[in-house]
Amino acid sequence: xxxxxxxxxxxxxxxxxxYQIPYAEHLNPQQLAVVEAxxxxxxxxxxxxxxxxxxxxxxxxxxxxxxxxxxxxxxLTFTRRAAREMLNRATVLLxxxxxxxxxxxFHGFCLSVLQRYAQQIGFPVRFSVLDAxxxxxxxxxxxxxxxxxxxxTRFPKKDTLYHLFSxxxxxxxxxxxxxxxxxxxxxxxxxxxxxLYKAYDQYKQKHxxxxxxxxxxxxxxxxxxxxxxxxxxCARIRHVLVDEFQDTNKLQGDLVAAFASVHGNVMAVGxxxxxxxxxxxxxxxxxxxxxxxxxxxxxxxxxxxxRSTPPxxxxxxxxxxxxxxxxxxxxxxxxxxxxxxxxxxAPDDRFQSRFVCQMVLQLREEGIPLNEMAVLFRNxxxxxxxxxxxxxxxxxxxxxxxxxxxxxxxxxxVLAHLKIVENPLDAVAWQRVLMLxxxxxxxxxxxxxxxxxxxxxPYDFDSLQPFKKHxxxxxxxxxxxxxxxxxxxxxxxxxxxxxxxxGPILERVxxxxxxxxxxxxxxxxxIAANFVTRGDLLRALALDPIERSTVEVEAIQKDxxxxxxxxxxxxxxxxxxxxxxxxxxEGVLPSAYALNRRSALDEERRLLYVALTRAKDYLxxxxxxxxxxxxxxxxxxTKPSRFIQDIPEHLAEPWQLVESSPSNNELSTGDPYLxxxxxx
DNA sequence: GCAGCGAAAATATCT
DNA sequence: TTTTCGCTGC
Numbered sequence: 169x170x171x172x173x174x175x176x177x178x179x180x181x182x183x184x185x186x187y188q189i190p191y192a193e194h195l196n197p198q199q200l201a202v203v204e205a206x207x208x209x210x211x212x213x214x215x216x217x218x219x220x221x222x223x224x225x226x227x228x229x230x231x232x233x234x235x236x237x238x239x240x241x242x243x244l245t246f247t248r249r250a251a252r253e254m255l256n257r258a259t260v261l262l263x264x265x266x267x268x269x270x271x272x273x274f275h276g277f278c279l280s281v282l283q284r285y286a287q288q289i290g291f292p293v294r295f296s297v298l299d300a301x302x303x304x305x306x307x308x309x310x311x312x313x314x315x316x317x318x319x320x321t322r323f324p325k326k327d328t329l330y331h332l333f334s335x336x337x338x339x340x341x342x343x344x345x346x347x348x349x350x351x352x353x354x355x356x357x358x359x360x361x362x363x364l365y366k367a368y369d370q371y372k373q374k375h376x377x378x379x380x381x382x383x384x385x386x387x388x389x390x391x392x393x394x395x396x397x398x399x400x401x402c403a404r405i406r407h408v409l410v411d412e413f414q415d416t417n418k419l420q421g422d423l424v425a426a427f428a429s430v431h432g433n434v435m436a437v438g439x440x441x442x443x444x445x446x447x448x449x450x451x452x453x454x455x456x457x458x459x460x461x462x463x464x465x466x467x468x469x470x471x472x473x474x475r476s477t478p479p480x481x482x483x484x485x486x487x488x489x490x491x492x493x494x495x496x497x498x499x500x501x502x503x504x505x506x507x508x509x510x511x512x513x514a515p516d517d518r519f520q521s522r523f524v525c526q527m528v529l530q531l532r533e534e535g536i537p538l539n540e541m542a543v544l545f546r547n548x549x550x551x552x553x554x555x556x557x558x559x560x561x562x563x564x565x566x567x568x569x570x571x572x573x574x575x576x577x578x579x580x581x582v583l584a585h586l587k588i589v590e591n592p593l594d595a596v597a598w599q600r601v602l603m604l605x606x607x608x609x610x611x612x613x614x615x616x617x618x619x620x621x622x623x624x625x626p627y628d629f630d631s632l633q634p635f636k637k638h639x640x641x642x643x644x645x646x647x648x649x650x651x652x653x654x655x656x657x658x659x660x661x662x663x664x665x666x667x668x669x670x671g672p673i674l675e676r677v678x679x680x681x682x683x684x685x686x687x688x689x690x691x692x693x694x695i696a697a698n699f700v701t702r703g704d705l706l707r708a709l710a711l712d713p714i715e716r717s718t719v720e721v722e723a724i725q726k727d728x729x730x731x732x733x734x735x736x737x738x739x740x741x742x743x744x745x746x747x748x749x750x751x752x753x754e755g756v757l758p759s760a761y762a763l764n765r766r767s768a769l770d771e772e773r774r775l776l777y778v779a780l781t782r783a784k785d786y787l788x789x790x791x792x793x794x795x796x797x798x799x800x801x802x803x804x805x806t807k808p809s810r811f812i813q814d815i816p817e818h819l820a821e822p823w824q825l826v827e828s829s830p831s832n833n834e835l836s837t838g839d840p841y842l843x844x845x846x847x848x
Numbered sequence: 849g850c851a852g853c854g855a856a857a858a859t860a861t862c863t
Numbered sequence: 864t865t866t867t868c869g870c871t872g873c
Contacts, residue, residue, distance in 0.1 A: 246862085246863085247862080247863085248863095273863065274863080275863050276863090299863085300862085300863080325858090325867085380862090380863045381863090383863085384863095444861080445861080445862075447860085447861065447862090448861085448862065448863080546860080546861075547859090547860055547861070548860080548861085549859080549860095549864090552864095569861080569862080606850095606851095607849090607850070607851090608850085609849060609850045609851080610849090610850090611849055611850085612849075612850085710863095711863065712863090713863095735860090735861065735862090736861080737860090737861050737862065738861090738862080759860065759861080760860095761860070761861095775861080
């Protein structure tokens with residue numbers, strides 16, 4: 169197919185394409201088959217560490233070398249980080265020719281489509297994208313407006329409600345069903361919740377707002393309502409490649425089908441054993457159903473693991489084999505030797521942190537760079553104690569997952585000012601901005617917003633009679649907004665202006681930690697410098713929020729490449745020479761939320777499997793006997809996760825951490841053959 | 849109707 | 864640790 173395509177474009181007969189890259193030398197036969205796959209639908213089942221990313225990259229290069237215009241190739245990945253990395257590597261591989269390939273998340277790609285056609289489905293060109301916190305704020309606004317918060321029995325909070333709405337869309341279940349399953353305590357509020365759901369949907373339409381789910385849903389709606397647009401968009405997608413296909417949900421499956429609807433060239437890559445997004449409606453049946461959905465699918469398999477040593481794989485296989493739903497797959501390593509993974513028991517959290525720090529330092533001595541080591545955990549907060557210890561040991565780190573800088577109140581405040589300039593209909597942002605003013609509370613803000621939404625001069629408050637009391641403050645706000653609105657000013661200079669205006673407010677609202685927050689804001693100006701327009705900045709931030717810890721890292725040490733801290737979910741698809749999995753405890757991994765459902769427990773188990781298979785050479789799985797509850801200073805006993813109970817000793821070595829001598833702080837493994845360096 | 853205080857509650861994974 | 868709720872005084 170590719171060949172005849174080339175013949176059509178060039179008038180002279182070209183018998184064969186000359187490939188610059190020696191594919192057969194760089195790839196094993198299974199990988200090569202994928203890279204050379206003919207046009208049409210293809211499904212690649214690729215176990216952990218089988219060179220899936222590498223294969224995809226070579227596939228991209230191959231397509232480009234075969235004459236497919238790079239801008240007609242779309243690579244859909246799970247995170248922006250993954251897309252960026254793959255496209256960079258492909259670009260290097262084929263001296264820059266892959267640069268034009270479009271890559272990103274489903275949400276990101278849908279956003280780019282919607283930005284062009286938003287008006288066709290009744291949205292303003294400059295619609296706003298709501299992140300999870302924004303969306304919850306909208307829900308909260310409506311919740312209060314409808315008076316549901318005053319109900320006699322407890323009414324669900326904004327986060328719960330938004331979670332419910334989002335789950336309903338992503339898992340294709342109606343709200344009563346979800347309520348009965350997950351929140352039986354709120355079942356009696358079913359009618360109100362349904363009312364709220366409808367109100368939420370209408371509100372977003374009316375104010376030009378889209379949440380994450382809307383990006384997918386509205387794109388599908390757009391395609392359905394306007395087949396010509398669908399054709400126009402998808403005709404430009406000659407090839408679509410989807411990574412981590414096991415983690416796509418129904419909506420994303422439908423989108424893939426739409427994207428491939430003109431050219432039919434779709435390649436999906438996935439591994440059912442690594443499915444860890446069922447909570448978001450991911451359905452690995454998408455993999456099973458792929459050949460049915462796309463007639464003529466060719467199936468490929470990648471089975472040889474190049475990443476991990478045999479002992480690491482054996483432990484991972486063992487963990488997976490205990491799942492209720494059995495997996496037939498067993499990965500085999502192409503490597504030899506390797507040390508047994510360690511199951512490390514620490515007396516308490518502090519010990520665990522000190523152990524990690526000392527081990528990291530020791531491995532660095534042995535020549536492993538910090539960014540080739542990762543500490544993985546179930547929840548963002550599971551690393552708090554470790555973060556303190558790392559700072560104490562002067563070990564620089566980056567953290568992925570967990571809280572984002574965007575969630576900090578002061579950043580949200582600044583963003584809200586930009587949002588109302590971008591989209592004057594964004595009432596939630598208005599509310600936030602107005603309530604920062606002295607003497608303006610929820611009631612006054614609502615009245616002001618009523619007026620703002622109906623006027624054609626939303627940034628001119630001078631004519632406002634009933635709000636005379638506030639006219640001074642409103643005037644300086646108006647000045648700022650009118651200034652920002654003028655011309656096409658650079659995003660970072662707009663951010664600076666807002667911060668300048670916001671300075672006094674910051675001091676008044678957060679008198680205790682003004683300085684710390686001011687530093688965040690300065691950091692934020694730097695980030696804004698990566699974007700040209702205000703709209704670019706806002707949309708990028710909504711989809712790819714700033715990691716909170718990167719701020720602190722820069723403060724610690726700028727020169728050394730940092731150690732990686734990451735939630736397991738965020739570590740998907742990546743690999744490291746040494747991996748520490750910490751806090752492997754009952755109630756943490758598996759999560760307490762998963763304990764009573766088999767399928768959820770299996771997902772937690774796969775999560776640990778994903779964590780273990782990130783390791784190439786060294787693997788440490790740790791847990792502590794005593795935990796410290798951060799909320800009120802208490803201690804509690806913990807149990808090691810059921811997933812690491814009763815692991816035979818030939819699969820992993822049990823280590824017990826003990827204080828080597830009461831007089832100093834050194835740790836010992838209790839094993840005379842294992843020495844740990846003292847912390848200096 | 850707003851601000852400030854203290855008590856109480858909650859506390860995932862990601863886009 | 865942080866957010867939310869409810870009360871009180873202005």
